[in-house]
Amino acid sequence: MRWDWIQNNLENIGELLAFHLYLAVVPVVLGLALALPIGFLAVRWPRLYPPMLATSGVLFSIPSLALFIILPGIIGTQILDPINIVIALTIYAGALLVRPVADGLRSVPDHVRQSATAIGYERWRQVLKVELPIALPFVFAGLRFVTVANISMVSVGALIGIGGLGELFTDGFQRNFVTPIVVGMVLSVALALIADSVIVLIQRVLTPWARAGRSS
Amino acid sequence: MIKFENVTKRYPGGTVAVDELNLTVPPGKITVFVGPSGCGKTTSLRLINRSIELTSGRILVDGRDVTSVPAVALRRGIGYVIQHGGLFPHQTVIDNVATVPYLLGWDKKKARARAHELLERVGLPASFAKRYPAQLSGGQQQRVGVARALAADPPIMLMDEPFSAVDPIVRASLQEEFLRLQQELGKTIVLVTHDIDEAIKLGDNVAVFAEGGKLAQLDSPARILANPADEFVEDLVGRDRGYRGLSFVTAHDLPVHPVPTTALGASTADARAAVRDQRWVLALDADRRPLGWLDVSQSDMDTVDTVESAALLSVGATFTGDSSMRRVLDGALASPAGYSVGVDADGAFTGAVSTAEVAQHLASQDRVSVEPL
Ligand SMILES: Nc1ncnc2c1ncn2[C@@H]1O[C@H](COP(=O)(O)OP(=O)(O)OP(=O)(O)O)[C@@H](O)[C@H]1O
Ligand SMILES: [Mg+2]
Numbered sequence: 001m002r003w004d005w006i007q008n009n010l011e012n013i014g015e016l017l018a019f020h021l022y023l024a025v026v027p028v029v030l031g032l033a034l035a036l037p038i039g040f041l042a043v044r045w046p047r048l049y050p051p052m053l054a055t056s057g058v059l060f061s062i063p064s065l066a067l068f069i070i071l072p073g074i075i076g077t078q079i080l081d082p083i084n085i086v087i088a089l090t091i092y093a094g095a096l097l098v099r100p101v102a103d104g105l106r107s108v109p110d111h112v113r114q115s116a117t118a119i120g121y122e123r124w125r126q127v128l129k130v131e132l133p134i135a136l137p138f139v140f141a142g143l144r145f146v147t148v149a150n151i152s153m154v155s156v157g158a159l160i161g162i163g164g165l166g167e168l169f170t171d172g173f174q175r176n177f178v179t180p181i182v183v184g185m186v187l188s189v190a191l192a193l194i195a196d197s198v199i200v201l202i203q204r205v206l207t208p209w210a211r212a213g214r215s216s
Numbered sequence: 217m218i219k220f221e222n223v224t225k226r227y228p229g230g231t232v233a234v235d236e237l238n239l240t241v242p243p244g245k246i247t248v249f250v251g252p253s254g255c256g257k258t259t260s261l262r263l264i265n266r267s268i269e270l271t272s273g274r275i276l277v278d279g280r281d282v283t284s285v286p287a288v289a290l291r292r293g294i295g296y297v298i299q300h301g302g303l304f305p306h307q308t309v310i311d312n313v314a315t316v317p318y319l320l321g322w323d324k325k326k327a328r329a330r331a332h333e334l335l336e337r338v339g340l341p342a343s344f345a346k347r348y349p350a351q352l353s354g355g356q357q358q359r360v361g362v363a364r365a366l367a368a369d370p371p372i373m374l375m376d377e378p379f380s381a382v383d384p385i386v387r388a389s390l391q392e393e394f395l396r397l398q399q400e401l402g403k404t405i406v407l408v409t410h411d412i413d414e415a416i417k418l419g420d421n422v423a424v425f426a427e428g429g430k431l432a433q434l435d436s437p438a439r440i441l442a443n444p445a446d447e448f449v450e451d452l453v454g455r456d457r458g459y460r461g462l463s464f465v466t467a468h469d470l471p472v473h474p475v476p477t478t479a480l481g482a483s484t485a486d487a488r489a490a491v492r493d494q495r496w497v498l499a500l501d502a503d504r505r506p507l508g509w510l511d512v513s514q515s516d517m518d519t520v521d522t523v524e525s526a527a528l529l530s531v532g533a534t535f536t537g538d539s540s541m542r543r544v545l546d547g548a549l550a551s552p553a554g555y556s557v558g559v560d561a562d563g564a565f566t567g568a569v570s571t572a573e574v575a576q577h578l579a580s581q582d583r584v585s586v587e588p589l
Pocket of ligand 1: 227229231232233251252253254255256259260410
């Protein structure tokens, strides 16, 4: 370990860390925005559920490196544009989140849905104020998994030149120099742990009721 | 008032759940839909607030065709209670109860104040307000469900098996409270159940549904028991309908007769002399109110000089002229002496009647057929 290297490159490391976070988190948010309506439709029309699951499985099975490389050809972006990583990871995140969203919505008990309608909720309000909140524990479980997965996947992008902390790995390997590799690993693990805790915290604030049944 | 006119509901797939239903639900009364599983009770109920849209015919609520009102507005004016309460698990009890006021745009403070009032009404402590539904028992959840349905004070309430998810003891007490509440509120209520006992206990009117969504009989509980319209209804009300029917026959012209009586502190020898070869003597207080039965054949009678209250056995439930024959019969069956004890309005003893005499009287009345008990 060369501590002086770390000291000299603090600024650069900070930038890579921030960029890594950006590359990991933005796709989760976008993916969730995609998964919510798709998951909702799959519950509304149950016939869509199996093909939707199959599609999301296929999408997720595409190797990330392949996707990073072929995406610019498909959508016409520059090969070195970070937008490629964002779009690719959004596809993964969306594909992974559709199922928790659908399962969450399906977990809403029938009598709850029925009584919401019978009481006089408009359709849209019922989805937003009753069904979605009750689906949240499932959605959050999905979010935790996807976020951590994304944080590690961003590094793969370093192989095509954009990888946040992953660039520390390529740098280290090329120069046969271990310090950046260790720094990159420690930071991405720390990032994953912190991101996960933040999500758990948000979940606790948003779903206090989910623990109520067990504590009594 | 709710009126079904030739209402039919055919589900996609062809099931006719409700078939040409004609029925009037009078205002301020409890009308019970009862019948075997799958005969269209829930469907009929949910047609009223358009949770399900009908296929043909029409339903009028207070003279207005329900399809002429926007569904959401219609529903907010009709209370709805469902089997498991249908409470929102992610909201506190107080917010659950305040749901309809919120939807109607009341301000939060007023809605919550109203919700607190209702919690009290249905017998839940104010400390439950902040709990989540998962932290309540089934019976408590059911009460919250009733409170929620009442929150915006709708004139009509629809209840789908509201008491069937709880155990019999809790159910009985919920039913009692429900009747008490209805006495205060006088709502127009349609209640669905598959339990004929519940229908008879709660209904001012009972609509018996038959397989295939047909109405078999609509009548008062007493008339359903006394004159089942057909074999189907007769089967549903069961072999013991004679006994159930006694709930609706009063003891007005039931003849009673005197029995030997005594008083506390009287001599046991006199009491024995009064009964001659019989066994039971009824102890009365100074105002002639029954205190209990004394068994003069007991062996320790010889050693006791006066009538003591400790030696008395309970008279059980007494009856007046307004009591039901069911109460009279229950009293006689439960009595150690085999007599049901009649009293006047002040509680003073008027006379007694035995099980056999009750049966004889009923047979002579020809009002209700009493099958062998
Ligand atoms: N959504 C639906 N689609 C198709 N058929 C339905 C639907 N809902 C109910 N049915 C059918 O309509 C008939 C009446 O059902 P309904 O739920 O009204 O009966 P019910 O009298 O309330 O029975 P239970 O006492 O079991 O609750 C049944 O044969 C049922 O299978
Ligand atoms: Mg039903």
